[in-house]
Amino acid sequence: MTIASTARGSPAGVETLIDQLRARRRRVPATGVLMAVNLLVFLAMIGFGAxxxxxxxxxxxxxxxxxxxxxxxGQWWRLGTAMFIHFGVLHLAMNMWALWDGxxxxERIYGSGRFVALYACSGLVGNLVSLSTQGNQTVSAGASGAIFGLYGALLVALWRERHYLHPREFAWLFWGAAGFSVAVVSFGLLxxxxxxxxxxxxxxxxxxxGITFYRPLRAAESIALMIRLAAAGVTAAxxxxxxxxxxxxxxxxxxxxxxxxxxxxxxxxEAAMGDEWSALVARGNQRELSFAQLATHLDADVAERYExxxxxxxxxxxxxALPSAAAIRLLRGYADIRREELHVLAEGLRSGDPKHIDKARELGKQAAELGRQLRPAGRHGNGNAVGEAQR
Structure with a gap:
């Protein structure tokens, strides 16, 4: 459904709805501002590496x-900020097309103030519904919850004005908006x-x-106050x-x-401690440090840091339940083994007992195995195990 195509639903010589609306309000500044904000946020994200x-x-x-x-x-502001964040350029482009079209x-039917209220409230409640149904499983972002609210309000207005529209234009607009909504929801199910x-x-x-805020083109089509209050009450409840x-x-x-x-x-x-360990061993190999001195440095400079x-x-x-819990447990085990390895190695260097050296080597193998298990977890544990949901 596009603005230019609405004429296809109206016979020649009959004033179309968009013509009536343009006579009422020539520009749609709030729509343009919302599109600009979404675009600027996306560009800012790109600029910072997204x-x-x-x-x-x-x-x-x-x-x-x-x-x-x-x-x-405590970060409830995310219910609002999520409306202006998109996962990629295609996600943004589809939402901005729908925002401009609706x-x-x-905005011409309801006025700029009510239009912004519709957009904001629909987006906030949509995000709240998302949080209620799948908040622990998905990271969700996008403007389409708010945009769907605009289409809901549009359907209300078209239905109220149906008697003053040519049947073909009404069918084109109303069923076009309804079909778009159903198609997107159906796509989301698949x-x-x-x-x-x-x-x-x-x-x-x-x-x-839309029922609460509706501004009729004709006074005869206004919605009774009790119905408006009931719609607002249902929303609040x-x-x-x-x-x-x-x-x-x-x-x-x-x-x-x-x-x-x-x-x-x-x-x-860990990287710094590994470098320091290697440097101490190199000094020992070059006879710059005695075994006793090397042992003291390993205990004081490296093992203490693992401690x-x-x-x-x-x-x-x-x-x-933390995504990083497994990585933290591995790191604890790794640090504990490295600490013990260094203490045993230092004791072996001081005493000259080969059993201590062998035990230190065995502990080193255990630490290396834990290190290999740590690599898949990366720096952020398993944080990307949650899904994502685009809107």
Whole structure:
């Protein structure tokens, strides 16, 4: 459905709906501003390293995507910021086309202020529905929950004005908007990664608020006050019900972020400790250090740092549900083995007992095996195990 094509639904000489609306309001500034904000946010994300065609979950989360463990960890602003974030240029382009197409009608019918309220409320409630149904499983972002709200409000307006439109134009516009909505929701049922919860939540919210905010082209088509109040009441009751019944998050994002920071810090320190260890061994091989001196340096300079790392990792309040929990457990084991290996090696160097040297070698093999297990987890644990949902 496009603005230019509405004339196809109206016979020659009959004023089309868009002509009537343009006489009422020539420009749609709020639609243009919303499109510009979405585009600027996307360009800013690109400028800071996000992918042009697709961005991973970590990038989306950093910019404010909706995700249960983060949103419900006190970051409720994500319900709003997620409306302006897109996973890639195709995702953005499709949403901006739909926003321009629907906004040209809805802003002219409802006025700019009510149009913005429809957009914001539909997007917020759509994100709340998404949070309620799949918040722990997916990172969700996109404008289409808000855009579906605009289409819901448009359907209300078209239905109220149906007697004043030529039947062909009404059928073209109303069933075009309804068909578009049904097609997108159906597509979301067939293709993974589409946030239908936000789509449906936004559509229902936009329909109810469309009744509440409706501005008729003709006074005779105004909606009774009681019906408006009832629609607003149903919307408010639905929002309260959603908030009260939100499922608890599987974990707290602040704890996961702290775990990721600790992992990154340990890996940075591990590289430095490995270099220092190698440098000490090289000095020992070059006879710059005696065995006793080498042992003292290994204990004081390297083993002590593994000790501190182990203590820091042990103090983390790691919930088993954290994506990084497995990586933290591996790091604790790794640091503990390295610490013991260095102490045993130092004791062997001091005493000259080959049994200590052999035990240190065995501990080194165990640490190396743990190190290989750590590599797939990477710096951020298993944080990308959650899915993504585009809107």
């Amino acid at each position: 992918g042009f065609l697709h961005s991973p979950n970590d990038v989306q989360l950093a910019w404010g995507a909706n995700f249960g463990p983060a949103t419900q960890d 906004g040209n009608f809805v 293709v993974p990664g589409i946030d239908n919860a936000a789509h449906i939540g936004g559509l229902v919210t936009g329909t109810l608020l 639905a929002v309260c019900t959603l908030i009260v019944n939100l499922p608890p998050p599987l974990y707290r994002w602040s704890e996961e972020s702290a775990a990721r920071d600790e992992i990154a810090q340990f890996l940075d320190q 501190r790392s182990f203590d820091q990792l042990s103090r983390l309040p790691v919930s088993p």
